[in-house]
Structures are given as structure tokens and as C-alpha cells.
Amino acid sequence: MTQHPVATGEIxxxxxRRWQEDMADLVTDPRExxxxxxxxxxxxxxxxxxxxxxxxxxxxxxxxxxxxxxPRDPLLLQVLPGAPELQPRPGFSADPLQEAAANPVPGVVHxxxxxxxxxxxxxxxxxxxxxxxxxxxxxxxHLSRGQWQRALAYIRARGEVREVILSGGDPxxxxxxxxxxxxxxxxxxxxxxKLRVHSRLPIVAPSRVNDALIAWLTGSRLTPVLVLHCNHxxxxxxxxxxxxxxxxxxxxxxLNQAVLxxxxxxSAGALENLSEALFAAGVLPYYLHQLDRVRxxxxxxxxxxxxxxxxxxxxxxxxxxxxPRLVREIPGEASKSPLLEPV
Numbered sequence: 001m002t003q004h005p006v007a008t009g010e011i012x013x014x015x016x017r018r019w020q021e022d023m024a025d026l027v028t029d030p031r032e033x034x035x036x037x038x039x040x041x042x043x044x045x046x047x048x049x050x051x052x053x054x055x056x057x058x059x060x061x062x063x064x065x066x067x068x069x070x071p072r073d074p075l076l077l078q079v080l081p082g083a084p085e086l087q088p089r090p091g092f093s094a095d096p097l098q099e100a101a102a103n104p105v106p107g108v109v110h111x112x113x114x115x116x117x118x119x120x121x122x123x124x125x126x127x128x129x130x131x132x133x134x135x136x137x138x139x140x141x142h143l144s145r146g147q148w149q150r151a152l153a154y155i156r157a158r159g160e161v162r163e164v165i166l167s168g169g170d171p172x173x174x175x176x177x178x179x180x181x182x183x184x185x186x187x188x189x190x191x192x193x194k195l196r197v198h199s200r201l202p203i204v205a206p207s208r209v210n211d212a213l214i215a216w217l218t219g220s221r222l223t224p225v226l227v228l229h230c231n232h233x234x235x236x237x238x239x240x241x242x243x244x245x246x247x248x249x250x251x252x253x254x255l256n257q258a259v260l261x262x263x264x265x266x267s268a269g270a271l272e273n274l275s276e277a278l279f280a281a282g283v284l285p286y287y288l289h290q291l292d293r294v295r296x297x298x299x300x301x302x303x304x305x306x307x308x309x310x311x312x313x314x315x316x317x318x319x320x321x322x323x324p325r326l327v328r329e330i331p332g333e334a335s336k337s338p339l340l341e342p343v
Contacts, residue, residue: 019207023125023173027058030081037076038069050081054134054296057127062204065234074232074264078128084299085129096132096293098331107143107151112335115163115196118151120171120182126204130259130300132292133169148182156189163194172201172208180216187220195222198257200229203236206243214250225253227286231265233277241281248282255286258324260307261300268313275314275322285324290339292329308341 027033030047033056034040047056058079067073102111109117127134143151155161164186171179186192197217201208217224226247230236248254256278258265265271275285288311291301302310311326327336 022059022205022207028056030056046083047081050085056081059125059205077264085296089298092293092295092298094295097329105150105154106147108154117165117167120166121169121173124170125201130297132294152185159191165196167198170199170201172199176212183216187222196225198227202243203230206239209243209246218250228256230256231258233273236277236281244281254283256283257287259289260302262302266302268310271314272317288324288326290328
């Protein structure tokens with residue numbers, strides 16, 4: 001098989017240096033986060049306790065977009081560990097989507113016909129406090145090169161699978177040499193025609209979008225799609241817009257999936273601003289997810305009736321192509337399930 005250019009290892013050092021420096025300099029100590037943002041230190045005991053259950057990880061470029069002294073900043077609320085995470089709530093579990101039952105071989109999550117997930121990495125650049133995979137068994141899905149071959153063989157044996165989704169964790173925490181190798185292996189599987197990447201990194205650390213990333217993402221016969229995860233317009237600054245423009249200019253389809261979060265984006269104004277900011281950056285709103293009921297995230301949940309009201313208000317304010325589809329993921333269903341207003 002002909003090697004993909006990125007898989008040869010011929011990547012200039014300057015291509016990867018900055019984003020790797022950003023990843024090596026994450027804020028992981030609740031005390032530092034609270035001090036940098038000039039917040040009440042009385043939050044520290046609860047923040048340390050919650051971080052002991054699910055660690056704190058915040059890239060500094062994302063931190064710089066938060067408002068100092070504002071405990072209700074919508075970006076801060078997504079990443080700051082706190083006491084509500086430690087309060088058990090009925091109906092919230094470690095595996096709300098029952099993905100353990102859809103994990104046929106290490107590294108593969110296969111829930112829907114025609115597409116499947118490859119768990120390319122077991123960590124993210126940022127630990128979102130509502131993450132539905134905050135307790136996923138990544139250790140059992142961390143693949144050696146031989147195990148990758150087993151995952152690839154699973155895909156080859158399923159002719160109905162046309163799209164592979166690189167997920168995680170966040171697949172873009174891997175270096176471009178690894179990802180270039182994987183993209184080349186997938187491009188050699190005849191039935192595949194699309195390569196989708198789900199990532200928050202271009203939002204929280206836009207230095208990750210470099211020439212090496214674009215080379216492997218666009219350098220094969222597979223149609224590239226990048227699904228971003230952005231929940232609030234304040235997450236998009238000039239550096240993010242420049243990174244997204246670079247991707248779009250290279251022919252990558254850019255979509256966004258947001259999660260509806262109480263206190264973060266649960267107003268028509270916040271959702272309208274998000275859609276407009278995304279579109280101005282070359283991204284189409286795709287999904288607005290109702291919260292997956294993972295243990296520790298109950299304080300973010302928005303009731304279905306309120307969610308439907310918000311989307312109805314969006315339809316009055318925005319053209320249809322800027323209104324994301326309100327969905328919930330239900331274990332065992334053949335696709336995401338739309339939330340619809342009662343007839």
C-alpha cells in the first residue's frame with residue numbers, strides 16, 4: 001500500500017510545536033484556575049473533591065476567553081469542578097448510552113448502521129464537566145498497533161459501513177504522524193467514502209489546526225468532515241475563526257454539535273448568538289443535544305419542554321439552516337432521536 005505523505009514522518013518540527021506546547025501547559029489544578037480568574041477561594045474544597053472524581057483540564061487559550069471575577073461565565077461553568085457533581089441523582093449513571101454493549105472489539109463503538117466510531121484517543125484537551133464518557137473504560141480501548149489491525153479488520157468485514165468517525169476522548173490529541181497512518185489505513189478500505197472527525201480542539205486550542213493536520217485529513221480519497229463541539233458564542237475568537245477558515249479553505253465540511261446546558265446556553269439569545277457566530281466562522285449548526293444523563297452532570301439538565309420552547313423561538317429568529325436539530329440519544333435506537341413538539 002502506498003504510504004500517505006504524512007505517514008512517512010516527514011513533518012517539519014515547527015508544524016506541531018505550538019499545539020503540543022499548548023497541550024503540555026494545561027491548567028489542571030483547581031487552585032490555579034480559581035486564582036487566575038479571581039474567583040472565591042471558598043470554592044476550592046468542592047472543586048478539589050469533584051476533580052478527584054473527574055480531573056480538571058483546561059487549555060490556556062480557552063481560559064483567556066473567560067471573564068475574570070465572573071463565577072457565572074458560560075465557559076467557566078463548562079470546566080470548573082464543583083459540589084453539584086458529587087450529589088447523586090436518580091436516573092443518572094456511569095454509562096447513560098450503554099456504549100459498553102456496543103463495543104464489539106477494542107477501539108470500536110458500533111451503534112448505527114452505515115457508520116461507526118473509532119476511539120482514537122482516551123483523553124481530551126479539555127474535560128467538560130457534562131461529558132457523557134467521563135467514566136468510559138478508555139483503558140480497555142487504548143490500542144496497540146496490533147489491536148488497531150483488529151479494529152480495521154472489523155471495519156473491512158462490514159460492507160455496509162461507509163463512514164468512520166474518529167472520536168474519543170478527542171482524536172486530535174494524537175500527533176499527525178499517528179493520525180496520518182490511521183487515515184491512510186482507512187482510505188484503503190474500499191467501502192468507506194467518508195472520514196469524520198469529532199473534536200473540540202480547534203475550539204479550545206486552535207493552534208492544533210496546522211498544515212500537517214490538513215494534509216492527512218484532506219490527502220486521501222475519503223471526503224473529510226469535521227464536527228466541532230462549541231456551546232457558546234464566546235468560545236469563538238479571532239484565532240478560532242482563522243483556524244476554521246483554514247480548514248474550510250482546504251475543503252473540509254465543518255459542522256457543530258452543541259449540548260443544551262443550564263446556565264450556559266439555555267436562552268434563545270445565547271443559542272441565536274451561537275448559530276450566528278458559527279456561521280460567520282464557516283460552520284453549520286448540526287445538532288443541539290439534550291444532556292446525556294451521566295452521573296455528575298444533573299445540574300446541567302434542561303427540561304424537554306423548555307428545550308422545545310427554545311428551539312421554537314430560534315425558528316422565529318433564524319433561517320432554517322441556522323437552527324440545529326434538537327435531539328436525544330436513546331440506547332438501542334437506530335439514530336439520534338429528534339425531540340418534537342406535541343401535536
